[in-house]
Amino acid sequence: MKIAVCVKQVPDTTDVKINPETNTLVREGVQSITNPFDEFAVEEALLTKEKYGGEIHVISMGPPQAVDVLRNALAVGADKVYLLSDRAFAGADTLATAYTLAKAIEWIGGVELVICGKQAIDGDTAQVGPGIATRLGIPQLTYVSKVKEIDVNKKKIVVERMLEHGREIVESSLPALITVIKDINEPRLPSLLGIKKAAKVQIPVVTAKDIPVDENRIGLKGSPTWVTKVFTPEVRGGGEMLKGELAQVVPLLVDKLIESKLIK
Amino acid sequence: MAKLLIDAQTCSGCETCVPSCPFGALSMKEGVAVVDEKCNFCGACVDVCPVGAITLEKDQKVATAESASYKDVWIFIEHEQGKISNVSFELLGEGRKLADALGCKLCGMIFGEAVDPFIKEVFAYGAEKVFVTESPVLKQYRTDPYACAAINLIRKFKPEVVLFGATTQGRDFAGTVATTIEAGLTADCTGLDIDPETKHLKQTRPAFGGNIMATILDYPNYRPQMSTVRPKVFPMPAKDESRTGEVVREPLPMTEEQVRTKVLEFIKGTEAVNIVDAEIIVSGGRGMGCAENFKVIRELAGQLGAAVGASRAAVDSGWIPYEHQVGQTGRTVRPKIYIACGISGAIQHLAGMKTSDIIVAVNKDPEAPIFKFATYGIVGDLFAVVPMIAEEFKKRLGR
Numbered sequence: 001m002k003i004a005v006c007v008k009q010v011p012d013t014t015d016v017k018i019n020p021e022t023n024t025l026v027r028e029g030v031q032s033i034t035n036p037f038d039e040f041a042v043e044e045a046l047l048t049k050e051k052y053g054g055e056i057h058v059i060s061m062g063p064p065q066a067v068d069v070l071r072n073a074l075a076v077g078a079d080k081v082y083l084l085s086d087r088a089f090a091g092a093d094t095l096a097t098a099y100t101l102a103k104a105i106e107w108i109g110g111v112e113l114v115i116c117g118k119q120a121i122d123g124d125t126a127q128v129g130p131g132i133a134t135r136l137g138i139p140q141l142t143y144v145s146k147v148k149e150i151d152v153n154k155k156k157i158v159v160e161r162m163l164e165h166g167r168e169i170v171e172s173s174l175p176a177l178i179t180v181i182k183d184i185n186e187p188r189l190p191s192l193l194g195i196k197k198a199a200k201v202q203i204p205v206v207t208a209k210d211i212p213v214d215e216n217r218i219g220l221k222g223s224p225t226w227v228t229k230v231f232t233p234e235v236r237g238g239g240e241m242l243k244g245e246l247a248q249v250v251p252l253l254v255d256k257l258i259e260s261k262l263i264k
Numbered sequence: 265m266a267k268l269l270i271d272a273q274t275c276s277g278c279e280t281c282v283p284s285c286p287f288g289a290l291s292m293k294e295g296v297a298v299v300d301e302k303c304n305f306c307g308a309c310v311d312v313c314p315v316g317a318i319t320l321e322k323d324q325k326v327a328t329a330e331s332a333s334y335k336d337v338w339i340f341i342e343h344e345q346g347k348i349s350n351v352s353f354e355l356l357g358e359g360r361k362l363a364d365a366l367g368c369k370l371c372g373m374i375f376g377e378a379v380d381p382f383i384k385e386v387f388a389y390g391a392e393k394v395f396v397t398e399s400p401v402l403k404q405y406r407t408d409p410y411a412c413a414a415i416n417l418i419r420k421f422k423p424e425v426v427l428f429g430a431t432t433q434g435r436d437f438a439g440t441v442a443t444t445i446e447a448g449l450t451a452d453c454t455g456l457d458i459d460p461e462t463k464h465l466k467q468t469r470p471a472f473g474g475n476i477m478a479t480i481l482d483y484p485n486y487r488p489q490m491s492t493v494r495p496k497v498f499p500m501p502a503k504d505e506s507r508t509g510e511v512v513r514e515p516l517p518m519t520e521e522q523v524r525t526k527v528l529e530f531i532k533g534t535e536a537v538n539i540v541d542a543e544i545i546v547s548g549g550r551g552m553g554c555a556e557n558f559k560v561i562r563e564l565a566g567q568l569g570a571a572v573g574a575s576r577a578a579v580d581s582g583w584i585p586y587e588h589q590v591g592q593t594g595r596t597v598r599p600k601i602y603i604a605c606g607i608s609g610a611i612q613h614l615a616g617m618k619t620s621d622i623i624v625a626v627n628k629d630p631e632a633p634i635f636k637f638a639t640y641g642i643v644g645d646l647f648a649v650v651p652m653i654a655e656e657f658k659k660r661l662g663r
Contacts, residue, residue, distance in 0.1 A: 036593055063301045090301050121592055122472055125451035130439030139524040140407055142436045163432045164540045169529040182593045183586040224448030224486035227306035229479040230286050239639040246644060246652060253640055254656040260622060262600040
């Protein structure tokens with residue numbers, strides 16, 4: 001079974017700090033990492049391949065330095081990787097991004113399962129997965145917490161989805177797209193040999209010309225939305241430290257909470 | 265193609281713009297600022313440049329006769345187990361303001377097998393018109409028929425604004441709808457406004473784990489303007505049972521055979537209160553030490569009718585299931601009261617709870633970052649403090 005995984009390079013928010021004077025993001029020294037949800041997607045592809053056979057194609061759209069996330073995917077066992085990188089892709093919102101990734105998946109050809117992370121931790125939209133499925137004309141299963149069964153011959157997949165009030169077991173025809181949450185697996189670490197092998201791979205850069213795309217549907221041109229303003233949210237005012245003996249501060253806290261009238 | 269232009273002659277080399285870029289696309293080269301392909305053309309740098317060296321050239325996209333014909337504000341009415349979700353009412357309240365600012369109607373959009381009991385409620389919360397699609401195929405939520413019903417109505421009646429709750433359901437099928445009709449969709453908004461001049465919808469949302477906010481517009485040649493909106497951001501509007509309105513019924517242009525997925529089973533969550541709906545959450549972190557110790561959290565939660573939350577550290581240690589995880593790789597919550605016990609307040613955890621109305625922090629480390637965000641902080645051993653809080657509430661609330 002041919003599996004495509006979409007991964008994104010994101011800034012590591014562990015390192016993100018706010019400059020208290022200017023109230024802006026301090027980006028210096030911020031490392032780029034693979035979007036955490038996409039690591040679960042790559043791991044699920046590896047587990048699926050181990051169980052049902054197949055090959056894993058990993059795609060990332062981004063600037064040239066995004067090859068790092070593809071190298072990470074190679075190091076843990078991806079078969080093929082592609083970097084979609086082109087000035088013409090820049091400024092894409094979720095509609096244009098999903099279009100471009102879907103076109104790349106069609107260009108790879110014969111993909112029966114697409115796996116994406118639930119969302120990326122920089123934009124947090126969760127819209128690209130469903131967008132890709134729609135463009136490809138295949139069903140989507142979002143917030144997947146477990147792949148229960150894949151029937152390669154009957155072209156069926158059964159998954160468990162995590163909802164607000166419980167979990168749902170859903171069956172779908174294949175090809176399909178799933179977006180995965182953290183609960184689904186525990187991503188493996190690359191082996192030293194894996195890292196060495198991945199470092200030697202020449203990663204192909206795929207441009208707008210390589211895949212047949214409609215240039216009106218990519219990048220800024222293909223994006224219905226645009227960011228008009230970026231600002232730092234109001235910083236939460238420093239609160240009140242309740243100091244003293246616990247026998248005094250605990251009743252004081254309870255007083256304050258009861259006074260708030262938020263406890264019924 | 266839009267362009268960000270930096271005039272090398274005017275640039276003073278002050279570097280003010282470099283940290284202002286949320287995408288890290290600016291750097292200094294030979295004493296002047298340069299932009300690379302990470303640029304998203306947001307214009308943040310244009311505003312901060314003290315010498316006006318940066319200009320943004322955007323393609324002029326104008327409204328077409330077709331896009332100008334879109335009118336009214338629509339709210340998707342989500343329901344589960346015979347009840348309309350609160351977020352739908354919150355959106356009716358906020359939608360009312362948008363419709364008034366636009367001088368148009370506020371409409372609801374409801375799907376299901378038999379939704380008549382809901383229609384009255386949608387009018388009571390302010391809608392003037394309700395679009396209804398009923399079919400046995402719509403009995404259970406599934407992406408295909410729900411997206412099909414919405415696409416059919418939007419294509420036929422052309423709303424100007426469509427809002428969905430940013431719930432599992434809303435975020436699942438809104439993307440399908442927007443992609444199919446090739447419209448803009450802004451995820452997880454926390455602020456909506458109508459520009460008084462252009463009458464366009466200004467959609468504000470957090471990004472980078474809530475460290476920055478972005479206001480997003482749709483180009484005027486794309487309509488409708490669609491957003492998913494975070495639950496609990498807007499207040500519940502007043503209910504007026506005397507209100508009525510117009511009901512428009514449209515059949516579903518899809519049969520059961522055309523639906524590609526089937527729900528085999530629903531496993532209800534075991535918690536009495538879950539963290540998404542909870543008004544109060546009591547959360548435990550690394551300081552809990554082991555799974556058994558969560559009983560002190562549960563006791564306080566039980567006392568307050570609260571849900572039990574957890575930090576990533578507690579979930580990754582296997583002390584409590586993932587459903588309870590609050591934060592970047594868990595859920596984003598916005599309760600009235602959030603009580604963080606033994607949680608240091610890593611940026612990823614804060615991203616998931618820092619918009620709670622009241623935050624209480626209990627931690628033995630006085631330097632823990634959580635105290636910077638807490639409304640009330642107590643430095644102390646949670647195993648001493650939390651049972652005392654529970655005991656005190658028991659006394660006061662008489663239960």
